[in-house]
Amino acid sequence: MTLSIHNTLHRTKEVFDPISADHVRMYVCGPTVYDYAHIGNARPVVIFDVLARLLRHLYPKVTYVRNITDIDDKINAASRESGEDIRAITERTAKVFQDDMAALGALPPDIEPRCTDHVTQMITMTEQLISSGNAYEADGHVMFHVPSMAEYGQLSRHSRDELIAGARIDVAPYKKDPADFVLWKPSDDLTPGWESPWGRGRPGWHIECSAMAQTYLGDEFDIHGGGQDLIFPHHENELAQSRCANHTNGMARYWMHNGYLMAEGEKMSKSLGNFYTVHDLLDEFPGEAIRLVLLQTHYRQPLDFTKEGIAEARRTLDKWYRFNDGNQSASDAIPDGIISALSDDLNTPKAIAELHRLTADPSEESKAAFLAGAQFLGLMQQELDDWFRWSPAGATEIDEAVVDALIAERTEARLGKNFARSDEIRDELAAQGIVLEDSVDGTTWKRG
RNA sequence: GGCGCGAUGGCGGAGAGGCUACGCAGCGGCCUGCAAAGCCGUGUACGCCGGUUCGAGUCCGGCUCGCGCCUCCA
Numbered sequence: 001m002t003l004s005i006h007n008t009l010h011r012t013k014e015v016f017d018p019i020s021a022d023h024v025r026m027y028v029c030g031p032t033v034y035d036y037a038h039i040g041n042a043r044p045v046v047i048f049d050v051l052a053r054l055l056r057h058l059y060p061k062v063t064y065v066r067n068i069t070d071i072d073d074k075i076n077a078a079s080r081e082s083g084e085d086i087r088a089i090t091e092r093t094a095k096v097f098q099d100d101m102a103a104l105g106a107l108p109p110d111i112e113p114r115c116t117d118h119v120t121q122m123i124t125m126t127e128q129l130i131s132s133g134n135a136y137e138a139d140g141h142v143m144f145h146v147p148s149m150a151e152y153g154q155l156s157r158h159s160r161d162e163l164i165a166g167a168r169i170d171v172a173p174y175k176k177d178p179a180d181f182v183l184w185k186p187s188d189d190l191t192p193g194w195e196s197p198w199g200r201g202r203p204g205w206h207i208e209c210s211a212m213a214q215t216y217l218g219d220e221f222d223i224h225g226g227g228q229d230l231i232f233p234h235h236e237n238e239l240a241q242s243r244c245a246n247h248t249n250g251m252a253r254y255w256m257h258n259g260y261l262m263a264e265g266e267k268m269s270k271s272l273g274n275f276y277t278v279h280d281l282l283d284e285f286p287g288e289a290i291r292l293v294l295l296q297t298h299y300r301q302p303l304d305f306t307k308e309g310i311a312e313a314r315r316t317l318d319k320w321y322r323f324n325d326g327n328q329s330a331s332d333a334i335p336d337g338i339i340s341a342l343s344d345d346l347n348t349p350k351a352i353a354e355l356h357r358l359t360a361d362p363s364e365e366s367k368a369a370f371l372a373g374a375q376f377l378g379l380m381q382q383e384l385d386d387w388f389r390w391s392p393a394g395a396t397e398i399d400e401a402v403v404d405a406l407i408a409e410r411t412e413a414r415l416g417k418n419f420a421r422s423d424e425i426r427d428e429l430a431a432q433g434i435v436l437e438d439s440v441d442g443t444t445w446k447r448g
Numbered sequence: 449g450g451c452g453c454g455a456u457g458g459c460g461g462a463g464a465g466g467c468u469a470c471g472c473a474g475c476g477g478c479c480u481g482c483a484a485a486g487c488c489g490u491g492u493a494c495g496c497c498g499g500u501u502c503g504a505g506u507c508c509g510g511c512u513c514g515c516g517c518c519u520c521c522a
Contacts, residue, residue: 011452074521141520158451158518172520182520204520228453233519259453260516267515296461296471302454302515309460312472319471322485341462349462353470419481426483437484 003058003343005223006300008231008255009155013345018222019253023061025221026052027213027252029230030112032069033093034078036277039290039305040227040261040268042104046291046378047258047299047346048225049106053376054342057334065216066109067209068094070116071202076191086192090116100278103287104294105378113212115203119194121211122203125245126183126196134244137198139174140186146179149240155255156232181237183207206237213238214246224252228260258299264306276305283393288379289314295348295377317379317387323359324371326384331368338373351377388446396432398447403434407443410436 003016018024028048031037037045045066052064070090079086098108115122126142129135134148146152146160153159160179182204187193193200213221219242226235235255242251263274281290284307292313297303335358341350351373358370374380382390391398406425413421426436435448 143520146519156451156517175520179519185520206519229517231452232517233521237519262515293460298462300453301461304460306460312460316471319485347462349460349470353462356470414481417481423482435484438480439485 001058001339001343003054004345005254005256006345007253008257009250014254016222016254018059019220021059023063024055024059024223025217026055026062026064026223026225027209027217027221028064028066028109028224029209029226029234030066030068031094031097032072032074033090033097034072034075035093036279037097037100038268039263039276039278039281042101042278042290043261043294043299043303044225044227044258045101045106046104046294047348048256050295050342050348050377051223051225051256051346052107052109053378054339054346057339057376058343063111063217064109065111065113065213067212068097068112068114069205069208070094070114071119071192071208072205080190096279100282103282104278105288105291105381107378111216113216115208115212118208118212118215119203121215122207123184123194123196125207125211125214125241126203128245129183129241132244132247134240135183136176138176140199140201141174141182142184142198143175143180144183144237144241144244145176146181146240147177149244151243152179152240153236155239156236158232158236181206181233183241206234207241209234210238210241210245210251213251214242219246220248220250221252223254223256225256225258228257231255231257256299259302262302262304265304281310285310285314285392286317286382286387286390288317288381288387291378292317292352295379296352298349299346320355320359320370320374320380321382321384321387323362324367324374324380328364328367328371330371330375331365333369333372334376335369335373338376348377391433391447398432398434403429403445407436407445411443 004013005016006013026048028044031041048064048066052062055062055064068090075086075089078084079089082089102108126135129144130137130142135142135144160177184196184198184201184203184207186199186201191202193202213224224235224238239251243249262268263276266272266274268275278290289310290313293305293309294303296313335354337354337357338351341347341354344350355370355373355377358366358373371380389398406429410422410425413419413425429436429445430448433448434445437444437446
């Protein structure tokens with residue numbers, strides 16, 4: 001099976017040709033842990049989780065690195081505002097992030113490095129950039145000198161002149177060139193800092209990824225991923241730093257970026273009330289339904305995320321859980337249709353259509369294939385009862401014994417043709433969000 | 449202003465120069481005491497204007513609308 005992926009570097013779909021077929025290496029930019037992840041942050045996590053699963057299926061060894069950024073001025077600002085210790089904020093937020101992503105069915109990456117553990121590597125890389133003539137120290141800062149790299153802008157396709165023309169902020173006086181960006185900056189006594197050859201300070205906001213990727217994946221690796229909004233400046237600057245420090249022609253062979261996400265037809269913003277954190281959504285919907293919404297749209301397409309969309313995805317999963325009534329086990333082989341769809345630049349909507357196609361055939365063979373395919377995509381992970389009896393956070397507890405007693409009473413009433421009482425019981429339960437289903441085998445219930 | 453992305457049937461969403469996408473919802477039917485679930489059947493589409501072609505959602509040009517990014521982040 002040939003894997004092809006869209007490479008942002010060339011803006012075309014290309015056949016994936018790893019540096020070493022024995023060991024595929026991928027780096028994805030992870031969260032800055034100062035606040036709960038919103039659904040836009042979850043999109044790359046789920047997308048690259050699918051890619052990691054696919055790579056592991058196609059290649060013998062895969063190393064997937066996704067960092068946690070725990071040094072950032074937004075974190076410092078959050079700490080100043082709330083008074084909470086920086087370490088406490090980052091630990092707490094990182095834990096919630098990991099739990100929330102697990103609830104979305106995303107497997108943990110192989111390595112999840114933190115910036116605070118890699119400051120030494122960042123300092124080393126910064127020193128390398130100074131000695132190679134690509135960076136300079138000025139006024140306590142170390143700056144990357146953009147004109148020192150001829151190919152700067154190759155990823156985002158911004159020319160240096162355009163950047164300067166479009167700049168929205170004043171140029172700091174210590175910059176040699178308006179396009180230069182920071183590698184290291186000084187910290188005052190109230191700000192976290194590390195000792196360095198340039199005094200006590202902290203890293204700029206791109207060098208972390210360059211340093212951590214180099215540490216775990218080497219000077220050059222296969223895939224670098226993230227959201228489209230990271231193309232510039234983050235990835236452009238990472239690319240420049242890594243190439244110049246490591247003396248390579250590229251950092252990653254393939255750069256992949258997922259499209260942006262809107263919520264309820266508008267850009268997500270707190271003031272519009274459509275700002276969804278994954279943590280809050282998980283109180284309201286099962287994680288698998290959220291995952292399915294994310295996979296139903298191709299990763300490079302814009303996605304309008306709506307609660308109605310999650311509800312619809314949940315109904316689709318209801319249907320799938322019914323189709324696979326809990327008695328099947330997944331076949332060993334992942335259906336070809338799933339693998340070939342995913343191998344075509346991660347065409348998850350097409351893979352999902354393939355799942356729908358398999359549900360049209362009620363044979364045991366098809367059910368086993370369906371289950372294998374769905375589970376490969378990180379879906380159909382629940383027990384049947386857990387899925388149908390899932391309830392939102394804060395919902396009233398259901399006393400199953402009471403429900404069973406009412407069902408028994410209703411069955412009696414139906415046998416006695418007392419349909420008035422029978423329907424009354426059904427309505428009563430429906431009011432509590434319980435839906436009854438009669439079949440030849442008796443009556444079962446689920447949460448509606 | 450610069451760079452880039454998107455526009456498909458009521459909704460979601462693939463595909464791609466000639467061939468059914470698919471799902472949801474709707475409608476008709478079967479089943480059911482009635483429902484629910486399930487099953488069968490069924491309608492509707494490619495933003496606008498030109499062009500290329502025997503033939504264009506699919507290629508080219510222009511336009512309209514929506515959106516992203518434009519550095520030490522907000």
